[in-house]
Amino acid sequence: MVLFDLLSRRWAMGILWNLADEPRTFRDLQERCGSASPSVLNTRLKELRQVELVEKTEGGYTLTPTGRELFDRLEPLGDWAMDWVPTL
Amino acid sequence: MVLFDLLSRRWAMGILWNLADEPRTFRDLQERCGSASPSVLNTRLKELRQVELVEKTEGGYTLTPTGRELFDRLEPLGDWAMDWVPTL
DNA sequence: ATAAACCGCTACGAAATTCGTAGCAAGAGG
DNA sequence: CCTCTTGCTACGAATTTCGTAGCGGTTTAT
Numbered sequence: 001m002v003l004f005d006l007l008s009r010r011w012a013m014g015i016l017w018n019l020a021d022e023p024r025t026f027r028d029l030q031e032r033c034g035s036a037s038p039s040v041l042n043t044r045l046k047e048l049r050q051v052e053l054v055e056k057t058e059g060g061y062t063l064t065p066t067g068r069e070l071f072d073r074l075e076p077l078g079d080w081a082m083d084w085v086p087t088l
Numbered sequence: 089m090v091l092f093d094l095l096s097r098r099w100a101m102g103i104l105w106n107l108a109d110e111p112r113t114f115r116d117l118q119e120r121c122g123s124a125s126p127s128v129l130n131t132r133l134k135e136l137r138q139v140e141l142v143e144k145t146e147g148g149y150t151l152t153p154t155g156r157e158l159f160d161r162l163e164p165l166g167d168w169a170m171d172w173v174p175t176l
Numbered sequence: 177a178t179a180a181a182c183c184g185c186t187a188c189g190a191a192a193t194t195c196g197t198a199g200c201a202a203g204a205g206g
Numbered sequence: 207c208c209t210c211t212t213g214c215t216a217c218g219a220a221t222t223t224c225g226t227a228g229c230g231g232t233t234t235a236t
Binding site: 112113114115126129130 | 182184186188
Binding site: 001002003004007008009010011012013014017051066069070073074076077078080081084085087088 | 089090091092095096097098099101102105138139154157158161162164165166168169172173175176
């Protein structure tokens with residue numbers, strides 16, 4: 001599964017998640033992703049841009065239309081997680 | 089995000105995906121996950137069992153009810169990926 | 177009963193990924 | 207100028223994953 005392989009790289013899902021609301025700068029993303037190291041973050045952003053899920057605009061990094069499609073499928077998962085985590 | 093952290097470990101999603109239809113043996117899972125090394129596979133299974141998403145029965149490894157709930161949210165993502173991948 | 181095959185899993189060194197920190201070049205503002 | 211912020215690179219250390227070998231146990235075939 002190509003997608004799973006891509007998403008299971010560290011911070012990949014977190015990036016998509018944090019770009020959902022509004023464009024974010026590099027450093028903004030960094031903070032929101034538990035202070036991910038800039039090298040990994042940059043690598044991940046390159047990968048996500050290469051497959052056109054994320055793009056860079058003047059406002060910062062943001063989701064492409066395709067990226068948003070993916071996010072829409074990712075959101076239920078995140079929502080479900082909110083209810084699930086406390087049960088641990 | 090605790091769930092994202094868990095799922096973004098190698099093979100985690102693949103395991104859930106492959107347990108969806110029927111219980112699988114250790115070695116069966118191994119093949120289906122692109123010949124993941126037994127050490128990682130075992131580590132991942134331990135983790136997934138610890139949070140009770142997966143359990144071990146006489147028939148092999150299988151999803152718990154909670155695991156299935158998660159899978160139900162994961163499936164749309166996989167389905168979407170099928171349509172998406174060709175566009176690369 | 178013995179061999180052959182399959183099972184779950186451990187061991188362990190090599191390879192790849194990620195982390196953490198430091199810091200540079202470029203642009204904005206004072 | 208000087209300072210601040212931003213995007214990003216560098217690089218060694220720490221962690222994760224890989225690949226392969228193999229052990230002990232159970233079933234199947236001979």
